[in-house]
Amino acid sequence: MRHLTWESGALCVSATDGDELHSTYSNLALKLDTKAVSAPGGSSSKGCDDDVWSTVPRGAGSAKCGQADYDAFAGTSMAAPQVAGVATLLGGQGRDADGIEKALISGGTSLVGLRGVFKPVYGFGVVDAAAAVEQPL
Structure with a gap:
């Protein structure tokens, strides 16, 4: 297994809440040379439906939010797997690792509607699957 470094394609992922605002518990992309994007990760403070629903082992759902199989x-x-899922879609289009990273970064949005522009709170934006797969190959 090859160890990833910044030069070989590692991508930092910050989390946003249901309103696409930076989640208070999440890291920030403070340096312009950091390859970073954001994705929905939940708020942890607004209630269950502002978090990310996931399957859990049968009977492991919490009393507060969960059911038998979900929580x-x-x-x-919770944010990183969403980015990985979009990366998989991009790989299915035949993109190599550099092309996947470029599409994730170029297709990211922010609250002000800019795509692919670095912002210390969001990195290169909140990953947008539809915009990412529409990026040129």
Whole structure:
């Protein structure tokens, strides 16, 4: 297994809440040379439906949010798989690792509607699957 470094394609992921605002628990992309994007990760403070619903082992759902097989969670651990899912869609289009990274960064949005522009709170924006797969190959 090859170890990833910044030069070889690692991408930082910050989390946003249901309103696409930066989640208070999440890291920030403070340096312009950091390759970073954001994705929905939940708020952890607004209630269950503002977090990310996930399957859990049968009977492990919490009393507060969960049912037998589902629960709501918040964290960058919930945001990163969303970015990985979009990356998989991009790979299915035949893109290599550099092309996937470029499409994720170019297709990211912010609250002010700018795409692919670095912002310390969002990195290169909130990943947008539709915009990412529409980026030129």
